[in-house]
Amino acid sequence: MTETAWQVQSLLLGYxxxxxxxxxxxxxxxxxxxPAPLGTPLEVFLNHVDATSPTELAASYVATFDHRKRFSPYLTYFVHGDTRKRGMALLRFKNTYRAAGLVLDxxxxxxxxxxxxxxxxxxPTxxxxxxxxxxxxxxLRLGLREASSPWAPVLDSVSATLSPLRGLDRETIAGLAAQGPPEEEVGLTPYLMPREGAR
Structure with a gap:
């Protein structure tokens, strides 16, 4: 069931x-x-989608995820910002996908x-x-919830699929929230996936 939840969440967090x-x-x-902890939040979001015009929904998505770094959908950004370390983290993702036979657009x-x-x-990786x-x-979840974003329930569902937060996790989250990501600006173009077909 977790795999089903991840597939649905993946789609709902896309454009x-x-x-x-x-x-x-x-x-x-x-x-x-x-089960309810995974499904109920997704149902809440789907109800929002049904009640919102496609144009308004698309504009809201762009305003949320494309224009505000606080809501960056890129997971390595929160730890590494736009730094060279993030570039290496992206390369690790890329190699992990390749090892599993997945090629991105x-x-x-x-x-x-x-x-x-x-x-x-x-x-499983x-x-x-x-x-x-x-x-x-x-x-990302806490930021979206604080902003009363319609996408917050989707992240609630994601969180419900993962291990409970431990003390060290909470300390890390608090530290990242207080300090923010590093700000060294570097180009990320070299870490984009090459054209090898659709995923």
Missing amino acids: PDAHLLGLRPVLRESVATL EGELPDHVSVVLEFAAIS GRTLLEEHRAGLEL
Whole structure:
């Protein structure tokens, strides 16, 4: 069931295009099979999607995830910011995917939360990546919840699939929240996935 949740979460955290909107009946069927801690938050978000015009939903997505670094959907950003260390972290993601036979589309960074969730749905290694970046996921979840974002319940569902937070995790999250990510600006283009076919 966790794999089903990750697949649905992956889709709901992607850009709300016509393809995604057309999948709503199938997504609702999948959500109905999930236990309440995973499924109820996703149902809340799907209800929001049904009640919102496609144009408004798309504009809200862009305003949330593309224009505000606090809500960055890129998991390595919370720890490394736009630094060379983030570049190496992206390379590790890339190599992990390659080892599992997954190739991403050109221009798609491998640490986008939707990509990681999709990978987790098909490979046990994906759970490891999610757990390793739990602090970033939690910061994103808390930020969205504080902003009353409609996407916050989706992150609540993601959190419910992972191990309970421990003391050290909470300290890490508090430290990242207080300090923010490093700010050394570097280009990330070399770490984009090459064109080798769709995933």
